[in-house]
Amino acid sequence: MKRVILIAVVVALAAVPVATAVAPTDGGTPAAVPAPNEAVSTTTATGSDSGSAGDDAPANYTRLYVDARDSYLDLKPGESATFTVVVENGEDEAVDVNPHLFTSPTDRSPLESSWVEIDGPDSIDAGEEVEYEVSVAVPEDAEIARYSGMIAFTDETVATAPNRPPRPVHAAHTSVNVWKEPTVKIRSETYINTQVEAGDSVTKQIVIENTGDEAVPLSPERAEQRGHCYGTHCPEQVDQSWIDIDAPSQIAPGETATVTVTISPDADADRGRYDSSIDLGLTDPNRRDDNGYWQKINLNFVVWEQPEEPYEVEFTTTERTDTVTLTLTPQNYRAAENADDPSFDVTFVSPDGERIDAERVQVTERGSVNLGAQRQQGATEDGAYATRSERTEFVYELDSPDAGEWTAEIMPDNTIGFGYELTNNESDDAASDE
Secondary structure (H helix, E strand, O other): OOOOOEEEEEEOOOOOOOEOOOOOOOOOOOOOOOOEEEEOOOOOOOOOOOOEEEOOOOOOOOOOOEEEEEEEEEEEEOEEEEEEEEEEEOOOOOOEEOOOOEEEOOOOOEEEHHHEEEEEOOOEOOOEEEEEEEEEEEOOOOOOEEEEEEEEEOEEEEEOOOOOOEOOEEEEEEEEEOOOOOEEEEEEOOEEEEEEEOOEEEEEEEEEEEEOOOEOOOOOOOOEEEEOOOOOOOOEEOOHHHHHEOOOOEEEEEEEEEEEEEEOOOOOOOOOEEEEEEOOOOOOOOOOOOOOOOHHHEEEEEEOOOOOOOOEEEEOOOOOOEEEEEEEEEOOOOOOOOOOOOOEEEEEEEOOOOOOEEEEEEEEEEEEEEEOOOOOOOOOOOOOOOOOOOHHHHHHHHEEOEEEEEEEEEEEEOOOOOOEEEEEEEEEHHHHHH
């Protein structure tokens, strides 16, 4: 039977709390401030004035416990939704309440009172738990923004910090994110990964669609280095002269536009990984002005050099060796568009120096298909079959080699790396003679 010897080597929101409590309002020492929507517990009702920090009197708030459920909403103009606020009376007697919307002058976009309706009783019996239904209706002409406020149930307030306006003691936080369907969409991948040989170039295209009713300006900025990195595994610094961006100045309504990015490293460019990003300079009328991450393109590429001399690997044969097979697997980081197929020139050098051009006897295509893989963002050809881990294997064979020390010379072409596997196949007769 055959005995096989293998040699394998590779070359190359924070969580949102549920009620609010703050410092005392009756002149006592400021109490610890619980997180928003946390239950508040004291003995009697107080007024709305905040106490001084120097008074040692205990906090004295009405014991109402407030718990909001699903109070953070995402709505388009013209839409409405409801959420529930549960209020429990921890007092020994009924407590009159005044459910209302509270907004602070420090809120960037305060929730409009005309949008909010609160349905529930004006009094809560001792020990009773009451649900209030809060309805929010966003008008058709509402601006895109995140609106915030609090559903308060008493007029008791407290100053949460020096020089800050007081806030309600018994209240639940709420916010409404008003949004519209984007009209400007990037149809290609927003993460570009590719490779390019030093002195050569590679081109990538970014397709953008404007489904809106007005033209959209387009002004891509040159790639910039992303972040800061220190150490031996950091990417190289991108030379801005390597990056060329060609794009129209605007995208007409109902049209698409193509941004062409060409990467051309110098012939003497250092090999290695380079990370950059491109800001497309787009403005979508249906996105907030402070939301620009969607138009940033991550650009990552590897610069490699074609070697002048072949890679050498030594192996030993014996009198029992029948054949030697060499399996080569190209390992591209990400093949460039329209790149030539990878190939190899292989030469076997015998113990006495004879050079034998290796014969390629087999080419194997391998891959895997995942029917449940998540669709890639911007992918234009990602159908029912998500293909992953595609690779090609080239097999070379050396028949009846003389016993001794051999060398395999491997010259790669159009690949930035490869794996190899040498298999020493022994004949059945030789193995049985042992």
